[in-house]
Amino acid sequence: MSTAVPPPLWQSLFESRRLGEPAPAAKVAVYAALFFWTAVVLLPLYWVFVTSFKLPVDVDSGPYYLPFIDYRPSLHAWRYIFVDLGRDTLRPYVNSIVVSLAATTLAVVIGALAAYALVRIRFQVKLAAVAAFLLLLVAVVIAVAYFGVYWPVAAASGAALFVLFLSTLSRRFKRAASNTDIEFWIISNRILPPVVAVLPIYIMFQRLHLLDTQIALIATYTAVNLPIVVWLMRDFFAGIPIEIEESAQVDGCSRFRIYVSIVLPLARSGLAATFMLVMILAWNEYLLALFLSTANAQTMPILVAAQHGTRGPQWWYMSVLIVIMIAPVVALAIALQKQIARGILLGAIKG
């Protein structure tokens, strides 16, 4: 690589010094592009942040960019949101924390169990039984809706018929769904647009008098995020060497014991990644909260979205809300970028 005469400067700009390294000019272009995108990412966040310290007059009289230089930062919006509106801000915030934590925990616990079973245990679900179940479900719905049958009666007789079918006729049918079919069925629920399912869920919770409660949101969020948990955890569990579990089984450990004391500790990092991802999805969820909560169970996205009041957009207050809403998530994203990205990667690469 050592040349006696150095090439002229203009030429060396376009030639790479070492194999595999971009030439200086290309390097400058790469950095320029990357810094441009950095600005694209950070400018919106920066603008929200500085707007939260502006007085209305600073927002109204043209764009000011730099606090202390362009304008004098003020805490008035923060005081209004935290002191004057204190409880009205705190309630949605607490709701958001409670709902997303509880729903994520439930989804991860239930989903990881199912994912483990689907990876390690062979299932055979008779297709005929599935068909019978769906037919009976439709029949029950029609009976309740059109013939006015009292719904517990209809549901009970439907269940009874189903059990009867399972214990008698279902033996005659051979075709069964395997583990991959069950996995596909669970994961494919992600394709279902939530707006299709949310109307009946709304009616269901209305009947149970659970509308606008945290319970309704927790249950729904758990259900929506379950497919993601199963999808991600399946791959983490499949990556654990089966020999350890087999030897534990030989030693007389039960399935649950193996799961709790051997498999879960080994899948710890996967669990953490999944937990984080689902937590963020639940924290940011909008549509379901829009349908299922009005006042008491209102979550942060709904509070932020409802800010466009009658007095026109009050950007300073809105910015404070957006900042307190996204600050924890952005902090989490920066601190745990590797772990969260792993969750995303696993889902996307293994597909």
Add this chain to the structure above:
Amino acid sequence: MAVAATTAPQQAYAAGLGDWLDRHSGRIMVLPAALIILAFAIFPLVISAYLSVSRFALAPGGFTLKFVGLANFKKLLIGSQQYHLLGTFGGFGAIEWTVLGLTIVGLGFWLAGYVRSPELWLPGLIGRLVSTALAIAVVLLLLAAIVAGGVPGSLVTTFIYVVAGVSVQFALGLGLALLCAQPIRARSWFRVIFFIPLMVTPVGIAYTFRMLADMEKGPLAPLRFALDLGEFAWATDPWSARLVVMIGDTWQWTPFMFIVLLAAIEARPHEQVEAARIDGAGPSQIFRHVTWPAVAPVAATVVLIRLIEAFKIIDLPNVLTNGGPGLATESMTLHAFIAWRTQDLGSSAAVGYILLFISTVTCISFFNFGVHRARRYQS
């Protein structure tokens, strides 16, 4: 394993709850998940199907549901609400007929090729017929509502978001990932920064972009004076309003593409890249012959995941523009929500079902003809 086989029956006969639990452990483990999905996905789907064929009305002490057959779908597809879902159509000229004709001929050839191939299989043929029918219908709609000078409805707008949004996000994500895969300094720093938008609440993004897009008081106002754009209000023009929604969406979702594609690029066989370099291959040749074949399957999968999510868009249009001006930025989910708010539950469920049908057919078609092919391409 031989030991396990002899001890298992002995354990099975031992009485007690613990053993019963152990023998049925598989079912017990899957049951909660299956029940939850039944209660929150399958059962609602059945009820929703029922709602979509009824008319909802408030009555003293509750509500009534009257069976109306396919009237809700009829109203949306060919009746009084057609303008809302599909849009109003312009007359077809020479260009429109040509494009439509070319699409039909192209898809016809593709189908004919399949019929004559040895892989012919009845369900495969039916699936391809459904995909083809949807593709032709979508092309027809896009032509009638956009090219021919009509006004797009929520279905067309959703398709614009999905197709334009996902392609732009993919292109940007791939570009950034290729840049970040270079041996440069501060790569991990860029990676962390680029990751942030994915975590930010869409509702927050919507308001933020409303502030940014304010050409009077926003940070980009000097740009307007510099470019001498004069009075310009993005919110009153359909296309600029849609553009702002798509910019917000792109800001949020490019990181997703970026993160996954970067991992795929970094996992490509290193020796092949080195060998290609020593043989004097340029960057574009390395990309075409080494990087792309390694990345294609992952790329197809991320696009599929994005497609699935993109069809559900509601937060951004609802908060940014409230669906306006007119119907310009209204997505199908927002359409269903608005119908629900006006207590037209039948239409709401019908719109939901149409969305379900379209997104399912699109995603499955993409899986069969995109993801599968990409995976075969690699091997």
